[in-house]
Amino acid sequence: MPQSKHGAIIWTTRDRKVATTVARENIVPVPEMDESGASEIMRKYLAISALTKDDESSLSTLLQELTYLPLAIAQAAAYINEMKISLTEYKKLLSDQNNAIELLSEDFEDGGRYNDIENAVAKTWLISFEQIRRRSSLAFEHLAFMACVDPKNIPQSLLPDSEGLSRKKKTDAIGILDAFSFIAKRTDGLAFDMHRLVHLAMRGWLKRGKQLSDWDRKAVLRLSDLLSNVSQTNRTLWRVYIPHAQYAVNRKNNSCEDVINLAQNCGLCLYYDGRYFEAEKLYQKVLTYRERMLGREHPDTLTSVNNLGWVLSYQGKYEEAEVMYRRALQGREKLLGPEHPDTLASVNNFGLVLYNQGKYKEAEAMHRRDLEGCEKVLGREHPDTLTSVNNLGWVLFCQGKDKEAEALQRRALHGREKVLGPEHPDTLDSVNNFGLFFSNQSKYEEAEAMHRRALHGREKVLGTEHPHTLDSVNNFGIFFSNQSKYEEAEAMHRRALHGRERVLGPKHPDTLTSVNTLGSVLFNRGKYEEAEAMHRRALQGREKVLGPEHPDTLTSVSQLGSVLSKQGRYEETEAMHQRVLQDREKVLGLAHPETLTTVDNLGWVLSNQGKYEEAEAMPRRALQGREKVLGPEHPDTITSFNDLRHVIPQQKRYEKEAAH
Template sequence: MAPFLHTDYSVAWICALPLEMAAGNAMLDKTHDRLSQPSTDPNAYILGELHGHYIVIACLPAGVYGTISAANLVSHLVSTFPRIQLALMVGIGGGVPGTPHDIRLGDVVVSRPVGKYSGVIQYDYGKALQDGHFEPTGILNKPPQTLLTHMARLEASQLAQGENSILKIISDVLNRNLDLKRRFSRPNGPDNLFCASYPHVGNESNCLKCDKTQLLDRSPRDTATPSVHYGLIASGDRVMKDSTARDLLAQQLGVICFEMEAAGLMDELPTLVIRGICDYCDTHKQKDWQQYAALTASAFAKLLLSVVPVSRTEDPGLLNQKVRHWIVPFAKNPKFVGRQHEVAELEKLIAAQDGPARTAITGLGGVGKTQVALQVAHRIRDRDNECSIFWIPCTSHAMVEQIFLNIVQTLGIPNANPAEAKEQAKTYFSSERAGRWLLIFDNADDAEMWSTLEQFLPQSEQGRILFTSRHLELAVDLTFSNIIAIPDMDRDTARQILEKSLIQRDLLNNHTKMITLLEQLAYLPLAIVQASAYINKKRIDLSTYSALLKETEKEAVKLLSEDFRDPGRYSDIQNPVMTTWLISFNQIQQQNRMAANYLSFMACIDPRKIPRSLLLSQVAKKETIDALGLLSAYSFISTDGTDISIHSLVHIASRNWLRENSLLNYWVERVADQLDEAFPDDHYTNRALWREYLPHALALMRGKEFQELLTDRTNLTDKIARCLAIDGRFNEAEVLYHQLIQIEQAKNGAEHPNTLISMANLASIYQSQGRLNKAEQLKLQVVEIRKTVLGTEHPDTLTSMANLALTFWSQGRWNKAEQLGLQVVEIRKTLLGTEHPDTLTSMANLASTYHDQGRLVESEQLQIQVMKTRKSVLGVEHPATMTSVHNLAYTWNSMGKHNKALQLMTECTRLRAKHLGPSHPNTLSSSDALAQWQETESHGSSKSIKRLKRTV
């Protein structure tokens, strides 16, 4: 007889435990030799015959149970054995005792549709309702119709004849195999069922210490003869050991058995579930019954297959027929949420007869491109039973070569070898005999790899190619701009991912904490799944994880570098966000050095609204466009007009990458050089520019790396402090001036001009904060030192005296303010002249003192003199001139010259609004005064007053 082929096998027999596989193997009429299988398929198989059916028995990996593990097993199985038509999940489960099903240990439960449910319910996936009820979400596939039909026929036959064929099958198997008989025979121990409210006593596996008065008294039954029960089976990722929860779910949903794998199979491969009952889903687990229960389930499976007709054709032309192939390494993700628009658009493009031959999904690493592609693959597989789907991970050259070899082997192409596999695959897929197909190239990020790989892409009207790529520019080249971008900030999707990923659902009750954490994780799907894995393992709440992220940048990096298991990602690649982006960092470095430099530069400043003018200068325009374009292509940055923003988590990852490569200090110094050159002085005309630069300068200064350079960066620090002071950010400015004073004193001494300038500036900050006594003390100190070192007539000494006079004025000490102000005015007139700005400032301050002393005429005369001189020397629109106009208007109003005051204040308001802006504090001060005077004196209509107030 010719050797068997993968296409000969039509029945899958799936087990969760080795003992279940052993029981299944014992049922076979004949076993077959093993066949070769793709290296991407990790499953272990037993092949054989049963009642003419060619059977594939597969078992989950040891110790790895649950719905996801089962789904992965089936995904590989159907790829290796493409003609599987029927599937049985055969093994042990926990029974639900009570009416109408009198379930006993050793009985068999078989899944069968009931009402709106298909036979299997995923009981840990759905909605917890307010009244304590649970509502499963979604309906799983039904078992194959042919199995349901012949199962009904078998049930009818059993009822009519009253015989128990299962017992006969078990007896025959055990008599043929004495070793199996010793281990799989029915236990001699009792079939005990305790009250639901009574828990197991002690740590032993038996119930010797349990109170026998808590046993339920059940009606007699021939328990040596297994009964078969048909109904709903509950499946989930947790072992059911709570009899109270068991009874509640059984009452709500009508289930009669609990197990852990079936829900992962039903949407991958419609399956009939057969469970031998080994316990009652309570704390009184009966492990002694497991082998026998596995045997009774296997016996029923054998009995069922004996009445199912064999569906196999011996036509020698069979192998030339088109076979749908499925080589996808991941099962369908039951926790997939959101992205419905992108999934629907991709399906539409791939299915369209005149659709593009190539399409790409692009987006930031970790945004969920692979999951979207996987969802599309499974949806096309469910919808189109003739389309073959092949998944090629592009994580390395070696991986691509291996997958292509697996593909040509699966296709049965003769003389398959690694050197020619890609060309052989191209030839096959370009031919009509390939039928409809979809190739998915996942992680197509490496431009160098694709410079050689693109020539092997097939072309066919029946075929489509889908890429997932972080590299937008490469995706454009590969697909001729047929791109679907995955947005990296989808709040609703992010919330759903967190809800699906957390075990402790009560953590989601605090909406504020949930939103805070999602914002910290930038709504990035991979970061959310990673955070959930950590929270689940450590049993912490959302606030604790959020606090760890906030603690320090180093702690945030540690959290985002924590590896975790994810069945939807490649097992040979680390999953953390930080590790994921390292690949992109390295690719950017290789492709464009300037792009890497810009990324390093932006890592040292605030990640939001970075002006292009702040970036490294002396770079050609095209070079800048290419570099920023590459960063944008990887979704690391986004642009808005002339501003650039870097993704917040990419910002942290970039800093960590620089730190790990001992480059952070170097780049902090380069950025400091650039800021020192670009940051403007505190002239009022530079206000808009310094406000753009301030967030980035402050972000740079906050880092400990900059603090180590602070001694050599006093000029930049002083410019930043001055601008902060002008903007009214006095507390921030105070901190910087304290630092400057310490540096200057240590470097130059307490009497150095730079030290005294910083002290004077700090004193001004104190005065602006209303801390007048501290301002006076510090200003007196500066005045005395400058008199001693520089002399009374030195400009710096006079400035200090004028500032001290201003403090006296603020304290209401008019005589001292006048005395010192007059002294400064006379000296400045002599040394600088009456038209010098400093002289005029001193005269204006003296005029204010006269005003507050009630000496209005003297104040008016002096203010008129100052205003006229400033108009002549500085111009009408200069801020100092407008200040003189404002002050003179106040004096005229105080003198009762209301019309003149209103005219002057109106002009002042107009000029300030034009040159400083309507929201500037000086403009608002003039507008407020004008509105108040108009209302008080009833000048102008009330309508114009209200309009003016609205403008203010």
């Protein structure tokens, strides 16, 4: 190199090894350009003097897509000038991977560079790709593999095993990619981000060399291996791989047996993670493939039908889920027999979707059949048997059959603690159910202990925004309401509502439950207008999603009636309670605790309208029913007794006044 005291030579290179060899300590790292500088370059290179309003709004995201790389910005501007298209149109082209690779490979004129230099971004990187391949075959293999997964947060553990190579060679391979600035290490050093444009350029390079499909398959097989042992208890091991599995599965025209197996495993991860909408897309892809390749009645096809039913049910799409579960059950009964474990799993799932639709008697029949079959085929302590015990206990609880329900719930909890452990998600489900059971019995100390355990366990095991965690948040709010701690209850219900709106959507049944329970706590705090708005929203949503006779819909009707009563709107209130009573008698039965609550509520509104003769019959009926169903010392029974004591003097005074 020429040397002189009168000047200096500036080298630029992507290769840190070259830089340290040539300049030793005289190295100046060039940081990535920020949005301000990138915007200035784009405006300078564009032929137009002023951007349109749409282009101004697209500029920021376009520059992000180009990763603020000056050469890529100059290349984009040249194409926009030549084709006379808008920034918005260019951004749409760039969003498609195949188009993006072509755009990055498009050469352009740049007066600031030598005539014989390749200007296209993708082509300038080819030199670096070749250098990496010559220097380290392992570094090149890592680069090719990373181009076939999501470019963000690539765990080092995802890279293919390099058996027989020393730790130094493995470290050197990552160091080379880092030295070329093709990857950036995350702070923990255990994961990397790949430059988005490098990711695209490498895919283009592999495609031209007819190697892309081979590397895509290697990525699919590696991910399938890592997701082959998925369970609810090892989510910390598989959660980091989900975005990469989704990337590998969701590429266009990408359906083969290896990809479908990965989609199946990834769908299960998303299901366990509470990401039901994403899981639905993958399970639908698996089902479509298996129906085409295996036929509609193949056992694997029926498994896919069942799995799709899972995620539809958890999204509150109960009618669609019922169709899937019915198909899976009928197919398995025919193919496998009525007592095969897979058939019994379908019986259980069918029972759950019937329960979610408020068809408690039909659900009970299914869960009894499932439990009897599981005890016979699998044994009393098998996890599937304990799930059957839990589900039957819950549907009995919802029908007011508390004694049998408590015995089953206790058996499920003790069995799960023994077989699965105290922090397993299924065990926490039982803990949660027991919290609700104790609350219903006004055993508040026991209920609080259960709700705290369920909430803390779910936050730890599942995360703060998992749907099951939000169930616990909501239930804790109900617990606080039952103890008249309305401020704490409101905070819990708002947290549950915001989380469910974000995770499940505004029309999901669980979200509507949060709307309803928040309305109840606002009612108890005397905020009647806000409470009315919440209950009307819950009622409208439930009528649409669940139907007019679903128990949850009737709860909303009843609670809206209570709000209207507090506002002195007694005629509207009476109409609400009459509707609820008629439907609850039909759906739940004459002696169900919720039916008796409606009887009591109707008595109050009749009394408030001076209809004392009709009013007296209501608390009397409620009292007799509650003494029989709940016992003489239950708080609700005592409430009916007090209501009757209130209405009888009113009736006598009314009769006395009428006589005069």
